[in-house]
Amino acid sequence: METSASTSxxxxxxxxxxxxxxxxxxxxxxxxxxxxxNSALAFLQERLQQYRVxxxxxxxxxRDLQAKIPxxxxxxxxxxxxxxxxxxxxxxxxxxxxxxxxxxxxxIEDTDSVCLWxxxxxxxxxSREEATALLQKNLENAKASLEVLVADLQFLRDQVTITxxxxxxxxxxxxxxxxxxxxxxxxxxx
Amino acid sequence: xxxxxASGSEMEVTWEDQQNINKFGRLNNRLHExxxxxxxxxxxNENFEDASNELILTDEEMVRFQIGEVxxxxxxxxxxxxxxxxxxxxxxxxxxxxxxxxxILSQMAELKKILYGKFKDSINLEED
Numbered sequence: 001m002e003t004s005a006s007t008s009x010x011x012x013x014x015x016x017x018x019x020x021x022x023x024x025x026x027x028x029x030x031x032x033x034x035x036x037x038n039s040a041l042a043f044l045q046e047r048l049q050q051y052r053v054x055x056x057x058x059x060x061x062x063r064d065l066q067a068k069i070p071x072x073x074x075x076x077x078x079x080x081x082x083x084x085x086x087x088x089x090x091x092x093x094x095x096x097x098x099x100x101x102x103x104x105x106x107x108i109e110d111t112d113s114v115c116l117w118x119x120x121x122x123x124x125x126x127s128r129e130e131a132t133a134l135l136q137k138n139l140e141n142a143k144a145s146l147e148v149l150v151a152d153l154q155f156l157r158d159q160v161t162i163t164x165x166x167x168x169x170x171x172x173x174x175x176x177x178x179x180x181x182x183x184x185x186x187x188x189x190x
Numbered sequence: 191x192x193x194x195x196a197s198g199s200e201m202e203v204t205w206e207d208q209q210n211i212n213k214f215g216r217l218n219n220r221l222h223e224x225x226x227x228x229x230x231x232x233x234x235n236e237n238f239e240d241a242s243n244e245l246i247l248t249d250e251e252m253v254r255f256q257i258g259e260v261x262x263x264x265x266x267x268x269x270x271x272x273x274x275x276x277x278x279x280x281x282x283x284x285x286x287x288x289x290x291x292x293x294i295l296s297q298m299a300e301l302k303k304i305l306y307g308k309f310k311d312s313i314n315l316e317e318d
Contacts (some may be wrong), residue, residue: 077258
């Protein structure tokens with residue numbers, strides 16, 4: 001279902017999303033970055049926020065694509081139906097919506113061409129075969145984009161998880177340090 | 191799913207642990223998506239059932255069948271066939287989804303054993 005997670009250790013970023021550095025040892029991490037605990041936590045929290053913003057954007061794109069794909073499939077269905085009718089010589093009678101809640105009846109004669117709405121107020125006439133090919137290509141592109149998007153989201157969520165765990169560990173390390181210091185302090189007092 | 195260590199202990203987390211946690215997170219997300227998809231597939235199946243039943247009851251020869259955005263006038267027999275086909279496709283899809291869900295649940299159970307084994311109380315892998 002997914003690529004092995006060990007490859008993400010060597011990836012420093014993916015399509016503009018920075019990878020979260022995995023911390024082997026909290027003490028070494030803090031001395032390497034030269035940050036004190038609070039600064040480190042603040043930095044990690046900010047990273048987390050940035051990840052969340054990107055996640056929202058990707059989720060919105062995913063929703064758009066997921067709506068687009070059934071639309072294209074419906075169009076392919078219609079063209080295929082027209083194709084099937086071709087041999088019979090009958091016209092296709094269909095009820096369609098001309099305005100909200102108002103329907104009208106159309107008689108679609110046997111025809112070799114269909115018009116496709118390309119967006120931006122542009123509609124072009126295509127032969128049935130060309131239309132099917134174009135719609136098919138759009139469908140494949142949409143599905144491929146969706147796959148890439150899903151992989152992006154998985155990568156992003158992994159980085160979020162790593163950052164959350166790092167925050168917890170830095171915090172725990174701090175609590176642990178304070179306890180050690182307190183123990184030393186009380187020992188020297190007594 | 192949360193990971194929170196309230197005990198303040200110096201817990202060592204290896205890269206392998208982190209990968210297991212990441213994988214658990216991914217599986218959990220996929221599980222939620224699957225549950226939604228399964229719900230939609232089941233509703234679709236119900237709709238097809240209802241449609242078939244209505245078809246049997248109606249005595250009209252021509253049925254208005256939705257193709258794309260329009261309702262085409264299609265003979266009853268053809269509509270029956272189409273609905274049968276659509277039902278088959280949805281049922282197969284539903285089977286696949288349920289299989290995937292079972293596989294994910296067992297993988298998650300495995301990971302829970304491993305992670306709870308190492309981290310015990312320091313980690314919480316339950317749904318809140």
